[in-house]
Amino acid sequence: MAAEKAEMDALKKECDGLRAQIEAARKAVNDSSMSGAAGGVASVGRVQLKLRKTLKGHLAKIYAMHWSADSRQMVSASQDGKLLIWDTFTGNKLVAVPLKSAWVMSVAFAPSGNLVASGGLDNMCTVYNIKAASPKTLRELDAHTGYLSCCRFLSDSEILTASGDTTCCLWDLETGKQKIIFTNHIGDCMSLALSGDMNTFISGACDSLAKLWDLREGTCKQTFSGHTSDINAISFFPSGNAVITGSDDCSCKMYDLRSDQEVIGYQDTSLNAGVTSLALSNSGRLIFAGYDDFNCHIWDSLKGEKVGVLSGHDNRVSCTGVPEDGMGVCTGSWDSFLKLWN
Amino acid sequence: MMSGRTCSSGHVVQAQKLVDQLRVEAGMERIKISLTAADLVRFCQDHRRSDPLLTGISASSNPFKDKKTCRLL
Numbered sequence: 001m002a003a004e005k006a007e008m009d010a011l012k013k014e015c016d017g018l019r020a021q022i023e024a025a026r027k028a029v030n031d032s033s034m035s036g037a038a039g040g041v042a043s044v045g046r047v048q049l050k051l052r053k054t055l056k057g058h059l060a061k062i063y064a065m066h067w068s069a070d071s072r073q074m075v076s077a078s079q080d081g082k083l084l085i086w087d088t089f090t091g092n093k094l095v096a097v098p099l100k101s102a103w104v105m106s107v108a109f110a111p112s113g114n115l116v117a118s119g120g121l122d123n124m125c126t127v128y129n130i131k132a133a134s135p136k137t138l139r140e141l142d143a144h145t146g147y148l149s150c151c152r153f154l155s156d157s158e159i160l161t162a163s164g165d166t167t168c169c170l171w172d173l174e175t176g177k178q179k180i181i182f183t184n185h186i187g188d189c190m191s192l193a194l195s196g197d198m199n200t201f202i203s204g205a206c207d208s209l210a211k212l213w214d215l216r217e218g219t220c221k222q223t224f225s226g227h228t229s230d231i232n233a234i235s236f237f238p239s240g241n242a243v244i245t246g247s248d249d250c251s252c253k254m255y256d257l258r259s260d261q262e263v264i265g266y267q268d269t270s271l272n273a274g275v276t277s278l279a280l281s282n283s284g285r286l287i288f289a290g291y292d293d294f295n296c297h298i299w300d301s302l303k304g305e306k307v308g309v310l311s312g313h314d315n316r317v318s319c320t321g322v323p324e325d326g327m328g329v330c331t332g333s334w335d336s337f338l339k340l341w342n
Numbered sequence: 343m344m345s346g347r348t349c350s351s352g353h354v355v356q357a358q359k360l361v362d363q364l365r366v367e368a369g370m371e372r373i374k375i376s377l378t379a380a381d382l383v384r385f386c387q388d389h390r391r392s393d394p395l396l397t398g399i400s401a402s403s404n405p406f407k408d409k410k411t412c413r414l415l
Contacts, residue, residue, distance in 0.1 A: 004354060011357040018364035029372045037379035041387065044396065052406035072405070089405050184363060223367060239385040241378065256382065258373040263382075283389035284382070285396060302383055327394050328406050340406045342399055 026261045034254070034264035038302035047286060047298050047308035049329065053091050054312075055338040057084050062332040063120070064107040064319050071323035074330060075116050076338055077107035083118055085130060088330070088340055097128050097135040110153040117159055119148030125161045127173060139176045144169065149190045154198055160215075162189035168203050170215065180218040184211060191234045193243075202243050204231030210245050212257060224255040226262045233278040233289070233320075237301075244301070246275030246289050254301060266299045268306055277319045282326030290317030296331045310341050 058078035065076040073094065075085050081102035085095040103121035110116065115138065119125040125141040125148050146165030153159050154170075158179070162168045168182040168189055187207030194201045200221070204210045210231055212222040224243065233246035237254065242263070246252045251267035252275055266287065273293035280287055280301070287299040288310070296317050298308035315334035322329050328342035390396050401407055 004351065007354050008357060011354070011361055014361050015357070015364060018361065018368050021368045022364070025368070025370075025372055029374045031374050032376035032379060034375075034379045034382070037376070037383050041383060047395070049395070052404070053408070219366065220363060221366070222370065237382065237385075238389070239382065241385075242382055254382075256375065256378045259375045259378045260370060260372045261375075263375060263379055281393050281395040283386050283393035283396060285386045285390060285393060302386055322395075325394075326392075327399065327404075329395070342395060342404065342406055 026259075029259050030261065034302060035304065041302055043303065043305075044285065044300050044307055049298075049308065049310060049341040051310075051312055051339055051341055052328070053088070053340040055086055055088075055091060055340070056336075057086075057093055058082065058336045058338075060102075060336060061315070061334040062318055062336060062338060063105050064118075065321055065330055065332040065338060066107050066109045066116075067321050067323040067330065068109045068113050069111045069324055070113060071325040071327060073109070073113065074321070074323075074338075075107050075109050076319075076332055077104040077118050078336065079104060080336075083107055083116060083128075085116070086338070088328075095130050095135060097130065100126070106148055106150045108151045108153055108159070110156055112156050115153065115156055117151045117153065119151060119161070121147050123147060123163070123165075125151050125159065125171070127159065139173055141171050141176060141178075143178050146188065149188065150192045152192060152194050152201075154194065160192060160194065160201060162192040162203055164188040166205065166207075168192055168201070168213070170218075180215075182213050182218060182220070184220040184223075185209065187230070190230060190232050193235050195236055196238075196240050202234050202236065204234035204245050204247075206230040208247070208249075210234055210243060210255065212243070222257065222260055224253075224260075224262070226253055226255075226265075227251070229274075232274065232276050235278055235280055238280060238282060238284045242284075244278060244280065244287060246278040248274040250274055250291075252278060252287060252289050252299065264301075264304050266301075266304055266306075271297065271306075276317060279320045279322040279329065281322060288320050288322065288329050288331075290320040290331060292316045294333070294335075296320055296329070310339070312339055313337065 060080035101122035105120035229248035313333035
C-alpha cells in the first residue's frame with residue numbers, strides 16, 4: 001500500500017509540474033491580444049439580415065440541422081421522429097426519413113449527398129441511403145454506451161461520432177465497426193467539427209474543455225480550457241488555425257491552435273442564456289450563435305462585439321448552420337420551424 | 343471480492359495516463375499571439391469580398407429570396 005501511495009504521489013507531482021510547464025509556455029507567447037491585432041480593422045457596422053423563408057413541416061422540437069455540400073439541400077431532425085430533407089431554394093420537402101427512435105439529437109449530410117446519418121438517446125448512429133426509391137437504412141452503428149450528440153461524415157465510407165459516454169469514435173461504414181475510439185474527455189461529448197483537410201477534429205464536452213485530436217493516430221493533441229460550463233457547440237475558423245466554442249456559461253470563445261490558448265471571448269452582461277449552436281460566415285468575420293433566449297446573436301469575431309441578431313423564433317434556437325457557399329444562415333428551433341436568413 | 347491492491351493499481355494506471363497526456367500537450371511548440379492573431383485578422387480581411395453575408399446579396403442573385411411573379415396587365 002505504501003508503495004502505491006508513493007507512486008501516486010510521484011505521479012501527482014509530475015502532473016502538477018507539467019500543468020505548470022504548460023501554463024508558463026502559454027504565458028510566454030501571450031505577448032498581444034486579438035483587440036490589439038484587430039485595432040486597425042474597420043467595424044462591420046450593424047449586420048441586418050432578413051428572414052427569407054420559414055420552413056414548416058416538423059411537428060415537434062427541432063434538435064439538429066446540417067447543410068448539404070451543394071449549399072442547396074439541408075437535412076433537419078426533430079423529436080417528431082423524422083428527418084426532413086429540404087430544397088432551401090423552393091422551400092419544398094424532398095425526402096422524409098422516419099426514425100426508429102424519435103429521440104434524435106444529431107443529424108449529418110454526407111459530402112456526396114447520397115447519405116444522411118442521425119442518432120440520439122438510442123445511443124446509435126443510423127446511416128440512411130436517401131438516393132434509393134425510399135430511404136433505406138444502410139448501417140446501424142451500435143457501440144456507444146451513451147447518447148449520440150453529434151455525427152459528421154468524412155466520406156461515404158467513414159463517419160465520426162461524439163457521445164454522452166465521453167468518447168468520440170471513427171467508424172468504418174463498409175464494415176459497420178469502430179476504427180478508432182478517442183478517449184480523454186471526462187464529461188459527455190456534446191459537439192465535434194472536422195478540419196478542412198480531415199487530418200484533425202475538435203470536440204467540446206460537458207467537462208468544459210475543447211480538445212483537438214489527430215484523426216489517424218487517435219490521440220488528443222491539445223486541450224483548451226476557460227469555459228465554466230458545458231461546451232455545446234464547436235467550429236473551426238475557416239483558416240483552420242482557430243477554434244470557436246459556445247457554452248452553457250453564456251459565452252463563446254476563440255482559441256488559437258498555434259498559440260494554444262484563448263485569444264478572445266464573446267460575452268455580454270445582458271445575455272444570460274446558454275449557447276446551443278454556432279456557425280461562421282465564410283471569411284470567419286461573423287459568428288452566428290444560437291442561444292436559449294430564442295435568438296441567434298451575431299458577433300464580430302475580431303472585435304468581440306455583438307453586431308446583430310436574428311429574431312423570430314418562439315423557442316430556443318437549437319441549431320445553426322451556414323452552407324459552404326456562405327449565402328445565408330439557417331436556424332432551427334424548439335418551436336419546430338427552420339428559418340433562412342441573409 | 344477485489345483485493346485492495348487491484349483497486350489502487352487502477353488509480354495508478356489512470357494517473358499515468360494523465361501524465362502521459364500532459365507530456366504530449368507540454369511538448370508543443372507555441373507561437374506568439376502577436377503573430378497568430380495577425381494571421382486571423384489577415385484571413386478575415388483577405389476573404390471579406392467573398393463573404394456574401396458581409397458584402398450583401400443582390401435580389402437577383404439571392405437563392406433564398408421568394409421570387410415574385412410579374413403580371414403584365
